[in-house]
Amino acid sequence: MGVLLRLLVEDPWLIWSKRNVLLHPSSAEEHPIMRHTSLMACQLSGHNLEHMASWKPGTERQYSPHIKRYAAIWEVKPGLQRIRTMDPLHSISLKDQSLKLVMLMALMQAARVQTLHLLMLRNIAFGEDSVSVLLGGNIKQCKSKFNVHTIEFRAYTQDNRLCVFMTMKEHIERTEKLLTEFVNADGKLLISYIKPYRSVSEDMVARWLKTMSDSVGLTPRGSL
Structure with a gap:
Protein backbone atom coordinates (compact mmCIF):
# COMPACT_ATOMS: atom_id res chain seq x y z
CA MET A 1 0.00 0.00 0.00
CA GLY A 2 2.92 2.32 0.73
CA VAL A 3 4.25 1.92 -2.83
CA LEU A 4 0.79 2.69 -4.24
CA LEU A 5 0.51 5.90 -2.24
CA ARG A 6 3.94 7.08 -3.44
CA LEU A 7 2.83 6.66 -7.05
CA LEU A 8 -0.32 8.77 -6.71
CA VAL A 9 -0.49 11.93 -8.82
CA GLU A 10 -3.93 12.98 -7.55
CA ASP A 11 -5.96 12.36 -4.45
CA PRO A 12 -7.76 9.00 -4.59
CA TRP A 13 -11.48 8.88 -5.25
CA LEU A 14 -13.67 6.89 -2.92
CA ILE A 15 -16.52 5.08 -4.67
CA TRP A 16 -19.55 5.40 -2.43
CA SER A 17 -21.21 2.18 -1.52
CA LYS A 18 -24.30 1.65 -3.62
CA ARG A 19 -26.31 -1.40 -4.41
CA ASN A 20 -25.25 -3.45 -7.43
CA VAL A 21 -21.78 -1.87 -7.67
CA LEU A 22 -20.27 -5.37 -7.58
CA LEU A 23 -22.41 -8.41 -8.43
CA HIS A 24 -21.79 -12.06 -7.72
CA PRO A 25 -21.17 -13.88 -11.06
CA SER A 26 -23.31 -16.91 -10.24
CA SER A 27 -26.37 -15.30 -8.65
CA ALA A 28 -26.34 -11.77 -10.13
CA GLU A 29 -26.97 -10.46 -6.61
CA GLU A 30 -24.82 -7.99 -4.71
CA HIS A 31 -21.51 -9.57 -3.82
CA PRO A 32 -21.17 -10.34 -0.07
CA ILE A 33 -17.73 -8.73 -0.02
CA MET A 34 -19.39 -5.32 -0.44
CA ARG A 35 -20.72 -5.51 3.13
CA HIS A 36 -17.26 -4.78 4.53
CA THR A 37 -15.34 -3.32 1.57
CA SER A 38 -14.80 0.20 0.26
CA LEU A 39 -13.80 0.78 -3.35
CA MET A 40 -11.20 3.40 -4.24
CA ALA A 41 -9.97 4.69 -7.61
CA CYS A 42 -6.36 5.85 -7.87
CA GLN A 43 -4.57 7.66 -10.68
CA LEU A 44 -0.91 6.68 -10.89
CA SER A 45 1.98 8.39 -12.61
CA GLY A 46 3.19 5.30 -14.42
CA HIS A 47 6.80 6.33 -13.78
CA ASN A 48 7.78 3.80 -11.15
CA LEU A 49 11.50 3.37 -11.93
CA GLU A 50 12.65 5.69 -9.13
CA HIS A 51 10.66 3.64 -6.63
CA MET A 52 11.89 0.31 -8.02
CA ALA A 53 15.45 1.20 -7.04
CA SER A 54 14.53 0.78 -3.37
CA TRP A 55 12.58 -2.45 -3.80
CA LYS A 56 13.89 -5.84 -2.74
CA PRO A 57 15.43 -8.12 -5.39
CA GLY A 58 12.72 -9.84 -7.43
CA THR A 59 10.02 -7.27 -6.70
CA GLU A 60 10.92 -5.20 -9.77
CA ARG A 61 10.46 -8.24 -12.00
CA GLN A 62 7.14 -9.00 -10.34
CA TYR A 63 5.66 -5.55 -11.03
CA SER A 64 7.30 -4.87 -14.38
CA PRO A 65 5.11 -5.13 -17.51
CA HIS A 66 4.87 -8.70 -18.75
CA ILE A 67 6.80 -9.40 -21.94
CA LYS A 68 5.76 -12.33 -24.10
CA ARG A 69 8.39 -15.02 -24.29
CA TYR A 70 7.17 -16.15 -27.69
CA ALA A 71 6.81 -13.05 -29.82
Whole structure:
Protein backbone atom coordinates (compact mmCIF):
# COMPACT_ATOMS: atom_id res chain seq x y z
CA MET A 1 0.00 0.00 0.00
CA GLY A 2 2.92 2.32 0.73
CA VAL A 3 4.25 1.92 -2.83
CA LEU A 4 0.79 2.69 -4.24
CA LEU A 5 0.51 5.90 -2.24
CA ARG A 6 3.94 7.08 -3.44
CA LEU A 7 2.83 6.66 -7.05
CA LEU A 8 -0.32 8.77 -6.71
CA VAL A 9 -0.49 11.93 -8.82
CA GLU A 10 -3.93 12.98 -7.55
CA ASP A 11 -5.96 12.36 -4.45
CA PRO A 12 -7.76 9.00 -4.59
CA TRP A 13 -11.48 8.88 -5.25
CA LEU A 14 -13.67 6.89 -2.92
CA ILE A 15 -16.52 5.08 -4.67
CA TRP A 16 -19.55 5.40 -2.43
CA SER A 17 -21.21 2.18 -1.52
CA LYS A 18 -24.30 1.65 -3.62
CA ARG A 19 -26.31 -1.40 -4.41
CA ASN A 20 -25.25 -3.45 -7.43
CA VAL A 21 -21.78 -1.87 -7.67
CA LEU A 22 -20.27 -5.37 -7.58
CA LEU A 23 -22.41 -8.41 -8.43
CA HIS A 24 -21.79 -12.06 -7.72
CA PRO A 25 -21.17 -13.88 -11.06
CA SER A 26 -23.31 -16.91 -10.24
CA SER A 27 -26.37 -15.30 -8.65
CA ALA A 28 -26.34 -11.77 -10.13
CA GLU A 29 -26.97 -10.46 -6.61
CA GLU A 30 -24.82 -7.99 -4.71
CA HIS A 31 -21.51 -9.57 -3.82
CA PRO A 32 -21.17 -10.34 -0.07
CA ILE A 33 -17.73 -8.73 -0.02
CA MET A 34 -19.39 -5.32 -0.44
CA ARG A 35 -20.72 -5.51 3.13
CA HIS A 36 -17.26 -4.78 4.53
CA THR A 37 -15.34 -3.32 1.57
CA SER A 38 -14.80 0.20 0.26
CA LEU A 39 -13.80 0.78 -3.35
CA MET A 40 -11.20 3.40 -4.24
CA ALA A 41 -9.97 4.69 -7.61
CA CYS A 42 -6.36 5.85 -7.87
CA GLN A 43 -4.57 7.66 -10.68
CA LEU A 44 -0.91 6.68 -10.89
CA SER A 45 1.98 8.39 -12.61
CA GLY A 46 3.19 5.30 -14.42
CA HIS A 47 6.80 6.33 -13.78
CA ASN A 48 7.78 3.80 -11.15
CA LEU A 49 11.50 3.37 -11.93
CA GLU A 50 12.65 5.69 -9.13
CA HIS A 51 10.66 3.64 -6.63
CA MET A 52 11.89 0.31 -8.02
CA ALA A 53 15.45 1.20 -7.04
CA SER A 54 14.53 0.78 -3.37
CA TRP A 55 12.58 -2.45 -3.80
CA LYS A 56 13.89 -5.84 -2.74
CA PRO A 57 15.43 -8.12 -5.39
CA GLY A 58 12.72 -9.84 -7.43
CA THR A 59 10.02 -7.27 -6.70
CA GLU A 60 10.92 -5.20 -9.77
CA ARG A 61 10.46 -8.24 -12.00
CA GLN A 62 7.14 -9.00 -10.34
CA TYR A 63 5.66 -5.55 -11.03
CA SER A 64 7.30 -4.87 -14.38
CA PRO A 65 5.11 -5.13 -17.51
CA HIS A 66 4.87 -8.70 -18.75
CA ILE A 67 6.80 -9.40 -21.94
CA LYS A 68 5.76 -12.33 -24.10
CA ARG A 69 8.39 -15.02 -24.29
CA TYR A 70 7.17 -16.15 -27.69
CA ALA A 71 6.81 -13.05 -29.82
CA ALA A 72 6.27 -14.66 -33.22
CA ILE A 73 4.72 -17.67 -34.90
CA TRP A 74 6.58 -19.78 -37.45
CA GLU A 75 5.55 -21.04 -40.85
CA VAL A 76 6.10 -24.82 -40.71
CA LYS A 77 5.09 -25.60 -44.30
CA PRO A 78 8.70 -25.36 -45.63
CA GLY A 79 9.78 -27.70 -42.84
CA LEU A 80 7.15 -30.28 -43.75
CA GLN A 81 8.14 -30.08 -47.41
CA ARG A 82 11.76 -30.71 -46.44
CA ILE A 83 10.76 -33.68 -44.27
CA ARG A 84 8.80 -35.23 -47.15
CA THR A 85 11.97 -35.32 -49.26
CA MET A 86 13.78 -37.36 -46.57
CA ASP A 87 12.30 -40.62 -47.79
CA PRO A 88 12.34 -43.62 -48.12
CA LEU A 89 13.60 -44.10 -44.58
CA HIS A 90 15.73 -47.17 -45.27
CA SER A 91 17.77 -45.39 -47.93
CA ILE A 92 18.61 -42.08 -46.21
CA SER A 93 21.60 -41.69 -43.92
CA LEU A 94 21.36 -42.25 -40.18
CA LYS A 95 22.03 -38.53 -39.70
CA ASP A 96 19.07 -37.48 -41.85
CA GLN A 97 16.89 -40.10 -40.21
CA SER A 98 17.80 -38.81 -36.73
CA LEU A 99 17.15 -35.19 -37.72
CA LYS A 100 13.82 -36.13 -39.27
CA LEU A 101 12.70 -38.05 -36.18
CA VAL A 102 13.60 -35.23 -33.80
CA MET A 103 11.83 -32.61 -35.93
CA LEU A 104 8.68 -34.74 -36.27
CA MET A 105 8.53 -35.41 -32.53
CA ALA A 106 8.98 -31.72 -31.78
CA LEU A 107 6.21 -30.75 -34.24
CA MET A 108 3.71 -33.46 -33.32
CA GLN A 109 3.99 -33.02 -29.54
CA ALA A 110 5.17 -29.38 -29.28
CA ALA A 111 7.78 -30.93 -27.02
CA ARG A 112 10.64 -29.09 -25.35
CA VAL A 113 14.23 -30.11 -26.04
CA GLN A 114 14.51 -31.48 -22.50
CA THR A 115 11.49 -33.74 -23.06
CA LEU A 116 12.96 -35.16 -26.27
CA HIS A 117 16.29 -35.74 -24.54
CA LEU A 118 14.59 -37.76 -21.76
CA LEU A 119 12.84 -40.23 -24.09
CA MET A 120 13.89 -43.79 -23.25
CA LEU A 121 14.35 -46.77 -25.55
CA ARG A 122 13.57 -49.41 -22.90
CA ASN A 123 9.97 -50.56 -22.40
CA ILE A 124 8.85 -48.66 -25.48
CA ALA A 125 5.33 -49.82 -26.41
CA PHE A 126 4.14 -49.90 -30.02
CA GLY A 127 0.42 -50.21 -30.66
CA GLU A 128 -1.52 -50.38 -33.91
CA ASP A 129 -1.42 -46.65 -34.52
CA SER A 130 0.54 -45.16 -31.62
CA VAL A 131 3.71 -45.58 -29.59
CA SER A 132 4.23 -44.80 -25.90
CA VAL A 133 7.71 -43.79 -24.77
CA LEU A 134 8.85 -43.55 -21.16
CA LEU A 135 10.64 -40.48 -19.86
CA GLY A 136 13.91 -41.02 -18.00
CA GLY A 137 13.37 -38.11 -15.59
CA ASN A 138 11.14 -35.24 -14.56
CA ILE A 139 10.39 -32.47 -17.02
CA LYS A 140 11.00 -29.03 -15.56
CA GLN A 141 7.60 -27.48 -16.38
CA CYS A 142 5.80 -29.99 -14.10
CA LYS A 143 5.98 -30.54 -10.36
CA SER A 144 7.74 -33.74 -9.38
CA LYS A 145 4.61 -34.96 -7.58
CA PHE A 146 2.44 -34.64 -10.70
CA ASN A 147 5.00 -35.20 -13.43
CA VAL A 148 4.58 -36.73 -16.87
CA HIS A 149 5.98 -40.25 -17.15
CA THR A 150 5.16 -41.21 -20.76
CA ILE A 151 4.77 -39.45 -24.09
CA GLU A 152 2.47 -40.84 -26.79
CA PHE A 153 3.08 -40.32 -30.49
CA ARG A 154 0.24 -41.20 -32.86
CA ALA A 155 0.53 -42.36 -36.45
CA TYR A 156 -0.25 -39.99 -39.31
CA THR A 157 -1.89 -42.21 -41.89
CA GLN A 158 -2.58 -39.46 -44.43
CA ASP A 159 1.11 -39.23 -45.34
CA ASN A 160 3.66 -41.84 -44.21
CA ARG A 161 6.47 -39.43 -45.04
CA LEU A 162 5.29 -37.23 -42.16
CA CYS A 163 4.44 -40.10 -39.81
CA VAL A 164 6.42 -39.99 -36.57
CA PHE A 165 5.20 -43.53 -35.76
CA MET A 166 6.73 -45.05 -38.90
CA THR A 167 9.89 -42.95 -38.61
CA MET A 168 10.50 -43.99 -35.00
CA LYS A 169 9.88 -47.65 -35.78
CA GLU A 170 12.36 -47.62 -38.64
CA HIS A 171 14.88 -45.64 -36.58
CA ILE A 172 14.77 -48.13 -33.69
CA GLU A 173 15.21 -51.10 -36.03
CA ARG A 174 18.21 -49.40 -37.57
CA THR A 175 19.91 -48.33 -34.33
CA GLU A 176 19.33 -51.67 -32.57
CA LYS A 177 21.90 -53.21 -34.88
CA LEU A 178 24.41 -50.57 -33.82
CA LEU A 179 23.65 -50.92 -30.11
CA THR A 180 24.58 -54.62 -30.19
CA GLU A 181 28.13 -53.49 -30.90
CA PHE A 182 28.25 -50.26 -28.88
CA VAL A 183 26.74 -50.16 -25.40
CA ASN A 184 24.08 -47.50 -24.76
CA ALA A 185 24.48 -47.30 -20.98
CA ASP A 186 21.59 -44.97 -20.09
CA GLY A 187 19.15 -46.43 -22.62
CA LYS A 188 18.08 -43.16 -24.28
CA LEU A 189 16.12 -43.24 -27.53
CA LEU A 190 18.25 -40.65 -29.30
CA ILE A 191 21.85 -41.64 -29.98
CA SER A 192 24.61 -40.04 -32.04
CA TYR A 193 24.80 -40.93 -35.73
CA ILE A 194 28.59 -41.40 -35.61
CA LYS A 195 30.70 -43.83 -33.60
CA PRO A 196 30.62 -44.73 -30.74
CA TYR A 197 26.82 -44.21 -31.04
CA ARG A 198 26.19 -43.02 -27.50
CA SER A 199 23.24 -41.06 -26.13
CA VAL A 200 23.27 -37.45 -27.20
CA SER A 201 23.13 -34.48 -24.83
CA GLU A 202 20.29 -32.00 -24.52
CA ASP A 203 22.40 -29.40 -26.31
CA MET A 204 22.91 -31.81 -29.23
CA VAL A 205 19.15 -32.35 -29.57
CA ALA A 206 18.72 -28.56 -29.72
CA ARG A 207 21.47 -28.40 -32.37
CA TRP A 208 19.69 -31.02 -34.48
CA LEU A 209 16.49 -28.99 -34.41
CA LYS A 210 18.36 -25.84 -35.33
CA THR A 211 20.08 -27.66 -38.19
CA MET A 212 16.71 -28.72 -39.59
CA SER A 213 15.26 -25.22 -39.14
CA ASP A 214 18.24 -23.58 -40.84
CA SER A 215 18.18 -26.04 -43.73
CA VAL A 216 14.66 -24.96 -44.74
CA GLY A 217 15.05 -21.30 -43.78
CA LEU A 218 12.25 -21.16 -41.24
CA THR A 219 11.34 -17.53 -40.51
CA PRO A 220 8.69 -15.86 -38.34
CA ARG A 221 5.35 -15.30 -40.07
CA GLY A 222 4.09 -12.59 -37.73
CA SER A 223 3.66 -11.40 -34.18
CA LEU A 224 1.39 -13.10 -31.72
